[in-house]
Amino acid sequence: MHLLVTGGAGFIGSNFVHHVLEHTDARVTVLDAMTYAASPAALAGLSQERVRVVQGDVADADLVSGLVAQLTGPDDAVVHYAAESHNDNSLRDPSPFIRTNIIGTYTLLEAVRQHGVRLHHISTDEVYGDLELDDPDKFTEHTAYRPSSPYSASKASADHLVRAWVRSFDVRATLSNCSNNYGPWQHVEKFIPRQITNVLSGGRVKLYGAGANVRDWIHADDHSSAVLCILERGEQGQTYLIGADGERSNLEVVRLILSLMGHDADDFDHVTDRAGHDLRYAIDATRIREELGWRPGFRDFEEGLQRTIDWYADHRAWWEPAKQSVEQSYARQGQ
Structure with a gap:
């Protein structure tokens, strides 16, 4: 298996790269713009035979298409972590969130459509807005979207694009919305x-x-194990919510x-x-636990x-x- 991991030098992306190397025999290509939020140190010392790091913009169509074209095996996939993700920054300047989270996702979708490659798209529970403190319900895969910040609105837009490409162009994709890592x-x-x-x-x-x-907090290691579980056993076109109670x-x-x-x-x-400021997030992870057998370690x-x-x-x-x-x-x- 060969994985292209966008944002693989970031916080949850780099944790996923480490998890893949530890639990599979896959090779990994990391595409990361190396902004302030990236950490090359998180990838330092990893096997150069299994990990290649490419610095570049996920919205660069030529670069992305060239990297996706290298994924030729039946189990190869793109795992899309790359995102601007800090709410406070989105309130000060939304423009990088529009470029990376929306245009970047569109660019990836066009590349995987052209080359027939599977995509797993990483999203957030923040697309659902918030819940009241005394609300007995939690977010599920069927909860309506109500984003409340430029960050969550840009991620919601990206989610809608992925689902539209699945339905309109038969792109092979899965999605996951995770709680706070x-x-x-x-x-x-x-x-x-x-x-x-x-x-x-x-x-x-x-x-x-x-x-x-x-x-609703989850350790990054558990998020990584859930994403790998979806890659191995997830149903194409489906969304899975990832949470650890x-x-x-x-x-x-x-x-x-x-x-x-x-x-x-x-x-x-x-x-x-x-x-x-959203009041409460809460994830119902029933689907991924019952259908795919995933459980958090922490x-x-x-x-x-x-x-x-x-x-x-x-x-x-x-x-x-x-x-x-x-x-x-x-x-x-x-x-």
Whole structure:
């Protein structure tokens, strides 16, 4: 098997590359624009016989078509992780989200249509909008789309394009919508690594508003295993929701991070809330569990979070160069 992994130097993309090398004999070509959110270090030391890294734009039609054309085996596929994904950045400047998430997905769809190659498209639960805190329901594959930020709207647009190419052009594709990921190699602008590195660098933990917003957390390793499961056993044209029953409020997460790091659980600052901040995400992963037999490995959020804290403590040289500029950017927003 030969996989083309777009965004394979990013947080969840690089975790997937590692998972594929560990659990299969596949070769991997990584296509990544190497923006600020990419981490070449996450791919350093991997077998050059099995991994090739190409720096380039997923919206570059000639480049993408040439790479897709190299996928000639019956099990070869494109796994499309490449995306601009930080909500706060999308509120400041939506244009990169339109180019990468929409135009980039269109470019890939045309390439796989031309060359007859399978595609798996990675999306997010944020396309569904949010739920009330007391809502007994969770997101399912049939939940209506209600995106609320430029980021989630661009991902929703990409999802619709994939489904349209499946129906109109018989493109062989599957989709997955995953809940919030955490784990190693995540950029320090993101919620969990930001709080961990605030503590490690002697700063203060920051909490949006009252911290009531709920996210459904999943370790990046579990996301990777679910995607590989879909590649191996998923039904063409179907969507699978990936979640690990990890609902926690932001306040709960902040307090748990502080406690695990030996600090008072209330030793944090409230900061200005994000504009249009979704209230609650919750994933119903029944389909992928019952139809494909997938199960998460990290069933204890506290254990996964402790491992993540330990990883950031051991990799200061990786995240420290970006930390100051990230905090300065947040400070300008009162966050």
